Amino acid sequence: MEASTSPIYWLLSRLQLLYCLGLRPIRGASHVERLEYFYRPQAEIYDRSRKQLLAGKETMLSAAHSAAVKGTWVDFGCGTGANFFHDLKATREFKRVIGVDITAALLEIARRRMQREGFGSIELVQCDARKFKLDGPGADLVTFSYALSMFPEWIGTLLHALSMLRPGGIVAVTDFYVSDRYPPAGLKRQRWVTRTFWPIWFGFDNIRLSSELLPFLVSNFELLYLSENSNPLPFMGGAAVPYFVFVGRKRAGGKLEPPMGFEPTTLALRKRCSTS
Numbered sequence: 695m696e697a698s699t700s701p702i703y704w705l706l707s708r709l710q711l712l713y714c715l716g717l718r719p720i721r722g723a724s725h726v727e728r729l730e731y732f733y734r735p736q737a738e739i740y741d742r743s744r745k746q747l748l749a750g751k752e753t754m755l756s757a758a759h760s761a762a763v764k765g766t767w768v769d770f771g772c773g774t775g776a777n778f779f780h781d782l783k784a785t786r787e788f789k790r791v792i793g794v795d796i797t798a799a800l801l802e803i804a805r806r807r808m809q810r811e812g813f814g815s816i817e818l819v820q821c822d823a824r825k826f827k828l829d830g831p832g833a834d835l836v837t838f839s840y841a842l843s844m845f846p847e848w849i850g851t852l853l854h855a856l857s858m859l860r861p862g863g864i865v866a867v868t869d870f871y872v873s874d875r876y877p878p879a880g881l882k883r884q885r886w887v888t889r890t891f892w893p894i895w896f897g898f899d900n901i902r903l904s905s906e907l908l909p910f911l912v913s914n915f916e917l918l919y920l921s922e923n924s925n926p927l928p929f930m931g932g933a934a935v936p937y938f939v940f941v942g943r944k945r946a947g948g949k950l951e952p953p954m955g956f957e958p959t960t961l962a963l964r965k966r967c968s969t970s
């Protein structure tokens with residue numbers, strides 16, 4: 695039996711995850727330092743430990759792959775690159791595949807995996823997503839799985855990424871979230887305790903649950919797929935955190951309207967890193 699499949703390894707990796715997510719205080723003077731501090735000790739167990747935690751990724755990717763033209767796909771906050779391995783055939787159909795992430799510890803795992811699987815053509819860019827610049831034609835698909843809730847300035851980053859998406863291109867997002875007290879028609883309203891408890895709980899790990907993200911996506915894109923669910927978390931006695939899956943199409947000529955009160959400052963940032 696391989697060490698990584700033994701029950702003892704499983705138990706140890708669960709305990710390590712519990713320690714990293716729930717008990718170990720996060721240190722670091724900047725966003726990237728805090729991420730390195732948070733992810734470095736769990737990088738090796740990241741993929742195994744997130745299978746249950748990050749629900750909805752398969753659904754998001756299947757819906758996105760079937761809707762998108764197979765030109766350029768950019769996965770923002772790609773981490774260990776797991777999204778590229780969801781459906782190898784679909785990934786290979788894209789002309790160009792780019793993963794953008796700020797955390798070296800997770801990108802190291804992604805690079806090793808690409809080499810092992812003979813996937814050298816995928817471009818991995820270590821960069822703050824706010825500063826990523828796509829060379830060449832616009833993207834046909836942009837994806838964010840459990841990434842926007844970790845970006846300090848999510849709306850600016852999202853608007854920046856969406857500016858690279860060509861009209862008719864596909865945006866696909868899955869993430870933890872909370873509903874507004876009075877959500878727009880068609881979206882679920884969660885109970886007060888849900889809306890209050892989860893942002894506090896995830897806040898300890900610098901994960902920000904937004905009530906504006908889903909309404910923003912729904913009002914700015916042609917809807918192709920939407921589900922709002924909740925996922926029982928390990929070690930939480932059955933308590934379930936809300937998450938959504940959204941897949942939409944960018945309208946031709948449509949101007950994206952940020953939610954009230956948000957300034958898209960990121961759009962003004964100069965080029966800092968790119969694939970070239």
Ligand SMILES: C[S@@+](CC[C@H](N)C(=O)[O-])C[C@H]1O[C@@H](n2cnc3c(N)ncnc32)[C@H](O)[C@@H]1O
Nearest residue numbers: 771772773795796797822823839840841844845
């Ligand atoms: C919860 S993980 C999700 C990783 C992967 N998308 C997945 O589904 O497994 C969040 C990711 O966002 C990345 N991230 C956080 N802030 C970022 C930023 N400003 N720019 C780029 N990546 C960022 C982290 O390094 C991490 O890999």
